[in-house]
Amino acid sequence: MRSAILCRYGEIFLKSGNRHRFERALRDNVAAAVRDLPGVGIDMPHGRILVHVDAAQVDDACARLERVFGLVSFSVAARVPPDIDAIGAAAVRAARAAMDSPAPPAHFKIESRRADKRFPMRSLEISAAVGARVVAETGLPVDVHRPALTIGVEVAPETVFVFAGSRAAPGGLPVGTAGLGLLLLSGGIDSPVAGWLAAKRGLALDAIYFHSPPFIGEKSKDKVLALGKVLARWQALRSVTVVPFTDAQKQLRDTGPAELAVVLYRRMMMRIADAVGDQLHADALVTGENLGQVASQTIQNLSAIEGAARRLVLRPLATYDKVETTALARRIGTYETSILPFEDCCSLFVPAHPSTSARVADAERTEATLDVTAIVAAAVAGSERISLA
Amino acid sequence: MIYLDNAASTRPAPEVVEAVARAAHDHFANPSSAHALGAAATRALEEAREQVARLMGAATAGEILFTSGGTEADALGLIGAATRARGRHLVVSAIEHPAILRSAELLVGQGYELTIVPPDRSGVVRADDVMAALRPDTAVVSVMLVNNELGTVQPVAEIAHGLARAENDPAQRPQHRPHLHVDAVQAAGFVPLRVASLGADTVAISGHKIHGPKGAGALWLRPGARIAPLWDGGRQERGLRSGTENLPGWVGLGVAADLVARLRDGQGVEAIRAERDRFERAVLASLADDEMSAITEVRPTVSGAPRAPHVSSLSFPGLPAEPLLHALETRAVYASAGSACASRGRGPSHVLAAIGVDDRTAVLRFSFSRETTAAEADGAVAALREAIIEIAPMVNTGARR
Numbered sequence: 198m199r200s201a202i203l204c205r206y207g208e209i210f211l212k213s214g215n216r217h218r219f220e221r222a223l224r225d226n227v228a229a230a231v232r233d234l235p236g237v238g239i240d241m242p243h244g245r246i247l248v249h250v251d252a253a254q255v256d257d258a259c260a261r262l263e264r265v266f267g268l269v270s271f272s273v274a275a276r277v278p279p280d281i282d283a284i285g286a287a288a289v290r291a292a293r294a295a296m297d298s299p300a301p302p303a304h305f306k307i308e309s310r311r312a313d314k315r316f317p318m319r320s321l322e323i324s325a326a327v328g329a330r331v332v333a334e335t336g337l338p339v340d341v342h343r344p345a346l347t348i349g350v351e352v353a354p355e356t357v358f359v360f361a362g363s364r365a366a367p368g369g370l371p372v373g374t375a376g377l378g379l380l381l382l383s384g385g386i387d388s389p390v391a392g393w394l395a396a397k398r399g400l401a402l403d404a405i406y407f408h409s410p411p412f413i414g415e416k417s418k419d420k421v422l423a424l425g426k427v428l429a430r431w432q433a434l435r436s437v438t439v440v441p442f443t444d445a446q447k448q449l450r451d452t453g454p455a456e457l458a459v460v461l462y463r464r465m466m467m468r469i470a471d472a473v474g475d476q477l478h479a480d481a482l483v484t485g486e487n488l489g490q491v492a493s494q495t496i497q498n499l500s501a502i503e504g505a506a507r508r509l510v511l512r513p514l515a516t517y518d519k520v521e522t523t524a525l526a527r528r529i530g531t532y533e534t535s536i537l538p539f540e541d542c543c544s545l546f547v548p549a550h551p552s553t554s555a556r557v558a559d560a561e562r563t564e565a566t567l568d569v570t571a572i573v574a575a576a577v578a579g580s581e582r583i584s585l586a
Numbered sequence: 587m588i589y590l591d592n593a594a595s596t597r598p599a600p601e602v603v604e605a606v607a608r609a610a611h612d613h614f615a616n617p618s619s620a621h622a623l624g625a626a627a628t629r630a631l632e633e634a635r636e637q638v639a640r641l642m643g644a645a646t647a648g649e650i651l652f653t654s655g656g657t658e659a660d661a662l663g664l665i666g667a668a669t670r671a672r673g674r675h676l677v678v679s680a681i682e683h684p685a686i687l688r689s690a691e692l693l694v695g696q697g698y699e700l701t702i703v704p705p706d707r708s709g710v711v712r713a714d715d716v717m718a719a720l721r722p723d724t725a726v727v728s729v730m731l732v733n734n735e736l737g738t739v740q741p742v743a744e745i746a747h748g749l750a751r752a753e754n755d756p757a758q759r760p761q762h763r764p765h766l767h768v769d770a771v772q773a774a775g776f777v778p779l780r781v782a783s784l785g786a787d788t789v790a791i792s793g794h795k796i797h798g799p800k801g802a803g804a805l806w807l808r809p810g811a812r813i814a815p816l817w818d819g820g821r822q823e824r825g826l827r828s829g830t831e832n833l834p835g836w837v838g839l840g841v842a843a844d845l846v847a848r849l850r851d852g853q854g855v856e857a858i859r860a861e862r863d864r865f866e867r868a869v870l871a872s873l874a875d876d877e878m879s880a881i882t883e884v885r886p887t888v889s890g891a892p893r894a895p896h897v898s899s900l901s902f903p904g905l906p907a908e909p910l911l912h913a914l915e916t917r918a919v920y921a922s923a924g925s926a927c928a929s930r931g932r933g934p935s936h937v938l939a940a941i942g943v944d945d946r947t948a949v950l951r952f953s954f955s956r957e958t959t960a961a962e963a964d965g966a967v968a969a970l971r972e973a974i975i976e977i978a979p980m981v982n983t984g985a986r987r
């Protein structure tokens with residue numbers, strides 16, 4: 198027994214000039230999400246993506262479609278011939294199935310869409326006819342204003358889809374259509390959420406993680422990779438590049454003023470990220486930085502950090518409250534991993550009183566005494582890229 | 587690889603691995619089944635119980651209850667006894683394992699009152715201090731035999747004696763003698779464990795600390811002592827620990843107990859002690875030269891207290907614990923770190939805080955086993971020196987200016 202999942206996408210219609218590119222990307226992403234399900238097939242009729250799977254795989258397929266950016270919603274549909282009797286019978290079956298469920302609906306309505314104008318009845322006529330039959334055969338009352346159950350009818354060429362309700366998908370744009378971002382990923386709560394938000398707007402992502410052995414243990418690296426795998430389930434991350442950062446951190450700390458240490462580290466991270474971004478042909482950097490979340494995240498410091506980057510720096514969380522970020526982390530599935538206690542244990546590298554108004558000139562004065570190019574080159578040379586595919 | 591983290595977990599003995607696999611293969615039947623296969627499984631289980639009873643010095647195997655490990659054995663001893671007792675007051679030492687401390691906190695949430703007895707600076711809880719904490723309604727006293735972080739031996743027999751004396755003191759009456767639970771997880775195999783003469787009511791041990799399997803532990807229950815089960819079901823283990831028996835694990839625990847008892851009865855334990863002592867002298871010597879004494883000093887975390895033979899806790903004032911541990915790790919030396927300071931992820935060590943270790947001191951725990959060789963101990967001494975040379979410069983400049 199085969200099932201069809203009818204997937205809807207909305208926003209990309211607005212991009213009329215690029216519509217075909219967006220649709221192709223979305224189709225490819227849907228295909229990638231369900232690729233390993235046995236016997237899966239995909240086609241794109243009448244402004245929808247149809248996923249065909251064996252009935253036994255429907256739940257698994259739906260769980261994956263809920264994580265495909267660019268999809269707005271989807272429904273598991275019965276396919277019937279373009280014949281009003283067949284449509285009515287399918288709608289009755291859908292209503293009975295809903296009435297047998299643990300939460301039976303109190304009322305319903307029919308919502309029809311006629312994509313194939315050759316069908317002899319108009320949408321409202323279809324709804325009226327099918328609705329009358331459902332009432333006659335099941336006794337379920339109609340409420341067109343606030344229905345507990347909406348039975349959808351979509352008339353496509355040669356096939357009509359009948360379905361009960363729809364499930365929400367995350368929306369946004371197909372991953373990859375906005376370019377490639379390099380995410381500065383750590384083991385905290387914020388950066389995975391920042392990556393997810395960037396991916397939701399169509400950025401494909403690779404990540405870079407700055408590792409500082411022996412001050413940070415293997416478990417912290419494993420934790421970052423675990424977070425990366427959660428993002429990969431949303432097709433939001435392809436790889437993590439682990440960059441050794443201890444030497445850079447040590448040189449900066451021993452050279453610069455203590456209160457400037459955090460800004461100096463982050464400026465160096467931007468430079469190393471740019472160098473890794475060159476290898477990966479990234480279009481932008483993405484960070485989990487937030488305005489004012491910790492003392493050092495002032496607008497002045499963020500400006501001084503940004504000054505070291507060659508690429509556009511996206512900070513999707515810049516204006517989020519912590520509770521908003523945390524709620525998203527729970528939805529994405531990164532929260533439980535992020536709160537595991539394998540954070541940087543020691544504050545050896547973080548001054549007690551970081552500057553809140555770093556000036557680029559001060560940072561540059563310290564950097565001028567160091568061989569910044571060599572530090573960046575050494576970090577990149579020592580890096581290891583781990584694929585999450 | 588130099589593995590000096592045996593107080594965290596030990597490598598299962600080859601005989602144990604083989605026994606676990608064989609038991610899983612041969613004795614898949616449910617010991618509760620009435621047929622011959624069930625009887626064979628029961629016989630395997632009872633042999634394991636005999637072996638554990640011999641290690642613990644129990645009078646009969648029937649005094650041993652198998653559990654899922656040290657934590658469950660501690661919970662069954664502490665919570666099980668508190669639930670059965672009339673009193674609603676608990677006395678536990680401040681250096682107990684979280685299995686005891688957090689179980690006691692659970693009981694506080696159910697209306698019990700808790701007195702926590704601090705140790706002295708040598709890492710020992712004094713029997714007098716325990717006696718002073720007693721009240722007429724004290725239900726359970728829980729003191730570990732060997733502390734897991736420091737290796738210090740606690741005066742459990744003296745505490746048991748004190749409890750018995752208090753019971754016979756007319757001035758103390760009316761009073762029921764409190765139940766004495768002893769966490770012997772770090773003691774088994776390393777210090778004499780004669781439960782029959784220890785004076786305790788329940789004693790907990792764990793399999794994976796004695797080269798046995800994880801997920802297997804035992805609780806000795808003094809004949810006549812009363813505890814309530816933590817849950818109910820098929821009433822296995824005398825009805826005190828329901829659940830289909832973890833036969834492979836418990837058979838493995840039995841074999842491990844047998845091996846460790848033989849080691850204890852021979853010269854094995856003294857050999858471990860000698861190696862540990864030699865290691866400590868070597869560390870102190872290797873850090874005493876001019877180059878090293880300029881950057882750090884090292885001292886035993888505790889002194890003056892009786893210690894179990896396998897644990898060496900060393901303190902490094904002014905150095906950070908976890909980086910030292912990771913620097914050792916890059917040299918293939920595996921130990922444990924503790925510190926009294928709260929870090930962002932991990933909490934501070936309640937044991938180190940209780941004995942007054944300041945929050946800028948790294949504490950490393952090296953724990954030995956019968957498998958530790960002299961060459962490994964020497965390798966650890968050399969690696970420790972290198973690790974300190976690597977880490978010390980990181981703390982003496984920069985951020986502290």
